[in-house]
Amino acid sequence: PKKSKQIPDFLFVEEIQEFLNSYNDEKDDEYRDRILFTIMYACGLRVSECVNLEWKQIDLNNRIVHIRGKGDKDRIVPFYQGFEKELLEYKSKFWTKYAIDDHVFVNLKGKPLTSRGIQYLMDKHAKKIGMHMKLHPHMLRHSFATHLLDNGADIRVVQELLGHSSLSTTQIYTHVTTAQLVKAYKKAHPFEK
Template identity: 35%
Template sequence: MPTKSFLNYLQIEKKYSDYTIIAYKKDLNDFFEFYSTNYGEIDVLEINYSQIRSWIVSLVNSGISNRSINRKVSSLKSYFKFLQKTKQINVNPLAKHKALKTSKQVQVPFSEKEIKQVLNLKNETEDFESVRNKLIVELFYSTGIRRSELIHLKIEAIDFNNETIKVLGKRNKERYIPLIKTVQVSLKNYLNYRNKIKSQLSYLFITKKGKIIYDTLVYRIINNYFSTVSSKVKKSPHVIRHSFATHLLNEGADLNAVKELLGHSSLASTQVYTHSSLGKLKKVYNQAHPRSQKK
């Protein structure tokens, strides 16, 4: 398989979950199956953009979404970047490729009621994993951090004296987020359990075997909790982040302040969350504007 060295590289780097590596493998296999069927024996030096474009056209014709196609092409582009880095090719045939246009998906946040129901759920038994899992939900909603940021949080990032947590965001940009009292209590309780787990790692969240938690585990935790209270199709860390921002804006938080809490580099990124607040704005408008009053 021409991609074996690339997949081994991903595993060695340890920046990618097993789920992500499996997705890369499937995307690359799809391309090389298409290539061998249409162009014969695979030689990475001979692959050109025209051939890749034919593959993209076939994907479009198959009816899968542009978003899925972009992901597959992104996997292939990463593979060629690896070949360049290891000096197996000189030119990345996808270097100038532009992603297909995708329609913006409107994320539906969890309601405040759904969040409260989850946070009020009682664990049948209190042990390391149940305390850890509940804290993960609390921390996502009280800070709005990204999944990758939560996974890589360090114990030393917690400052109980200043009631903050230091988060390392995109491009290694640091930001400090306030910790509410209830989360501080949950953190201290979790740390009591964590200290009993043998681990050389300084990451805040670990498995009961002392290893760093991973993407699929985090998704599973969130899905398990919210499946008990919500019928929404998508239940993920990002939906909680979306809920965090939406609920703050609904309560009158300044857009710039929310931007800083989320770790966005521009207001444009934060504004995608404002659409969920329009319902409340319309209600206020209809109640207050003289022209909208019913006679």
């Protein structure tokens, strides 16, 4: 029998906002972390893609990131208006103070963050703000895909943005939230007034 694909863990928009808005931008490391987790959600990036991300891959004028993903596949991912200003500010306030090479996300010694380090930073912050769930960085990628599809994005576009070679891989994100079910029911059922 064919093994069914498990619905991926994702966060609701409000949970992502709570997580990102609870950082203290006055602390260098927390400021970096907020920008890191924001770009992961804004672009649906994998942890490995963030670890390897360099400034030369980010086009601030056109608001796009050039990503070399799994299997050395290249893709272009846009990000939302206004985030280019945040990235520019991050570069001048944090990155120029610590960086020793072109990696966007570095620790306070200037070395690139690691995948395990990013997981640790996410766990630490979730515990600090009292989020009572096991968070992992890939949840931001899952949330990115889920929220795009929930808001009407074409599944093939989401496939491109995620860098999936197969549409069936992207289809696991087409699960329906309870709120969507209720909304669709209320809109479509003849007895609903």
